[in-house]
Amino acid sequence: MTVSGPRGRLLTTRRNLLGMAGAAGSGLLLPNGARAAGTPAWRRPLAEADAVIAFGHTGPVTDGGWTMVHDRGVQAVRRAFPKLRTIYVESVPYSADATRIFRQFVAEGAQMVFSTSEYGDFIKDVSDRAPDVAFMECDGTNVTGNLGWYYVAHWYASYVIGIAAGLMTRTGKIGFLGAFPIPSVYASANATLLGAQSVNPAVTLQSITINAWFDPQAATQAATALADNGCDILCGIMDEPAYLRVALQRGLKAVMWNTGMLDFGPEAYISSVALDFNDFYVSQVRDLLAGTWQPQGRFLTLGHGVDRDGWGPTVPVEAARQADAMRTRLLAGYNPFRGPIHDNHGRLRVPAGVELSDLEIYHSDWAVAGVSGLE
Template identity: 50%
Template sequence: MIDLKNINRRRFMGLAGMTAAASMVPWKVRQALAATPLPAVKEEDAIIGFGHVGPISDEGWTYSHHQGLEAVKAAFPKAKYLEVENIPFSADCTRIYRQMVSDGANMIFSTSNYGDLIYEVSDRATDVAWFECDGRRPADNLSGYYIQHWYPTYVVGIAAGLLSKTGKLGYVASFPVPSVFSGTNAFLMGARTVNPNATLQAVVINSWFDPQGAKQAGTALADNGCDFLFGIMDEAAYLQVAEERGIWAAMWNTDIRRYGPKAYVSSIVLDWKDYYVEQVKKRLAGEWTGGEETLLPMGKGIDRDAWGERVPADVAAKADAVRDKMLKEGWSPFVGEIKDAEGTVRVPAGHRMTEDELYNWDWSIEGVSGLKV
């Protein structure tokens, strides 16, 4: 049985005391293990594999990783590339990655978290450089990577709190996994800085890509009085609901405002290009070792999208003032006291949550409903 808690495929030193300059550098939960770098590979001999959870046409999560692959191809045109879409959470996943190794891949990126389904292959293919997005079990030949999405999410949450008339925010969730908990919590925390009475209702649809399910969830949230929709889906279904209902929406992954230009507020946008090019460069040069867990920070891999056409200038300015404080001063809003949905203090007063704690957040704060592990 697959542990859904560890299938958060979107994804760790603390930020406490970091400088403004350091805020623009990827943070590493774990530095490279004491391993010998894999030998150099000539570009023309390199075979690089990419495996995706969804279709590259989703205009969302998988599309963003495909764009990263395109950047790698442009940087290293002599290499050979393997790319597989729609890899299931089943034995077929293991078979697909085993086939990549058989085809001679010396570097493989899994753009989602598949856990043991990958490790069964990576633990044996020790001469291959492995990467697992949101991977949580580094090894000498495997590194994990993800993004600090909670910071731009908090910024967009401020805009939501200012734009919402009802104070009822809705969230279309994939699974009850850390990226959803940290996303809903950060979003509501941002909203509550301008509307202390704001609440957030989540609806879990048990899928990352299900336009029909996302549309039904968005409709149910709107029917329940939510006038601002947010979520973590790989398509635009609930944005279209917001457009039809005359309410607001913020998205994930990419700029898909064309599906709801009047409703669109912003998106939590992803950019893997620099990270992928850098890792391939290291592998070819014989400088790559595994064992790292890297979180790409806001401004370098993750950020908010340009504001939507109907977002008032004063709303954008108030939200961006906080974004600037994060980027320039290393400020974090995730400081206790923070209580969970049952009123129990989880983060004591004065404690600044570390990136590891934010990355592994698996409980809801006060005001969030609908999520259970």
Template identity: 60%
Template sequence: MISTKSLSRRGFLNMGAAAGAGLLLPKTGLITPAHAAGPLAPVAEEDAHIAFGHTGPTSDEGWTWAHDQGMKAVAAAFPKLRTSYVESIPYSADATRIYRQFVADDACMVFATSNYGDFLYDVAKRAPDVAFYECDGRNPLDNLGTYYVSHWYPSYVAGIAAGAMSPSGKLGYVASFPVPSVYSGTNAFLMGARTVNPEATLQTIVINSWFDPQAATQAGTALIDNGCDVLFGIMDEAGYLQVAEERGAKAVMWNTDLRRYGPNAYISSIIVDFKAFYVEQVRRRLVGEWTPTYDLLPFGGGVDVDAWGETVPADVAAKADAVKASIMDGSFNPFSGEIKDSKGNVKVAKGETMSEQELYHWNWSIEGVSGLDA
């Protein structure tokens, strides 16, 4: 079922011309150019249809909810256009059918809020006058850009707090799939933890889903049973946080502030906010400036660390906040060598620093992370 909704908007850092007075927009890190023959033709606001394809339900209070807030920001910024969405799109031929239906319904811009690969690419190639964006995409086309968030930086900062608050040094991670976003998240989290506990380790359990509360709860339970006292993950709901609350452990979450599900367990969350990014891309599409880009929303401008939980000691919060400030002002980059993989091989030599491209495509585990590499 396709639904239509609208609501509020919010932004960050002024990037120049934008729809509506005072709209603020995040800086974005262009990591790989996507080439196009030229900007797509402008579209009158009253004729525009902006469609969103989601991997989960908009009620998940996580990843899909965050993108839904972005759609509502677009509807508020441009009240004459039409927005629509389909939630919980499967990774199958049904996805292709749904994205084709968006085009058939005269969508001039389509956002796939997760990586749908060939299910989306085939549709985009057949609709050259439609602007497409794929979140966490890997294959830009003349009319398809990709975007994601630099989540490895806040994951590192949250890892500092996790390492300080873990009596055992045994951390656990509930993983969706062994994909780059999981490798970068686990690695960054453990690297942060090891700045305060050099012997810390991170055990992962892969549940093969982005949204499966029952499986996430089971994985969280298994990790605590195995001795982990701080949990992290990339799930779209609060399952493992509730387990941590019940078992007296701690947890770091993803996407949104979920502390009410485990106020004593909650350390923080990796917070994502796509509202300003979506509003700017739609503005560019309407005025005829849109060409595909490959953007990473930066730390503090689309992805951040949530306010610390009520049980995080003040000195731990202060230490993590100081590192966050040094990352954001450019005086410190945590992803400098020497960095070894889980087999002991040097992957980043001393004196070298991983590029944003390498961080985005990270596909190997560091020493101390188990459960992802064969």
């Protein structure tokens, strides 16, 4: 486990986190999900110097993508509140070990725990037994007495960039890399293709899922397969830039995710769905310290936590102009996810005149017409 002191100084404990977690916290975790009587601690003001904030990351902070962006948020918290202490663990597994890690955060005295990816029952079981601790789960779905969720409404930025991709593709084939066939991947693939089809109806999208968020070798192999199949634009929702390198080597174009990645291959770069959790994390900690934090679900919206990165140098001016015109409409409240929309089996999913809400997009488990390889 890595912690920061009052001045951001990094310390590394020599204790085995997973070994301790099973036994630690016997006096802190309530049995059978029972809740303590009275006002929970997170409803009372907390001195900055007494605060401990914990983060459980799905990958390494050096991944160049998802976890790196969250780590920037951790650093923003340290700058905003230099007297508090932060704890983080990288590469938290999706297993019972995750539960032990979250329990250990509580045992270490954390008053607020963030999981920077979805951990479902692994974090909920711990939050149920630690009612005095505030929990927030990124890409989660649960709201309980002390657990909320947060996520980025990335589908709008994907739609904008999809317009540029639809105008730039020569073959009419977009390749898409995802980790798993889960709602966030469906939302990203669907939005990208719908944006592309809004200016080029013949465009299709071929997807490959690699069963990992961070696996550069598998991502490289999948990107190569997509290129071999005629996809001249590669995009996806991965935690690292492997497929941008494939695009650069093959003379293709790429749309990235998490952060600006122009430096990894400017000749191939179209743009990126760029995330910024800094203000969100600072505001959550500020609310905790003030005793005003509340468990709820929250989207970070276009221009406020998620947006497109700058356009790459090879993006045609007209493609950028059309895409940015849509971005302006979206910022004004326009919703492009309106029927009729059919799925990739021909079924009408969204009737004419009906708009999909952010929650409906967030929970989508189907692919739009023109998407293949994502079931």
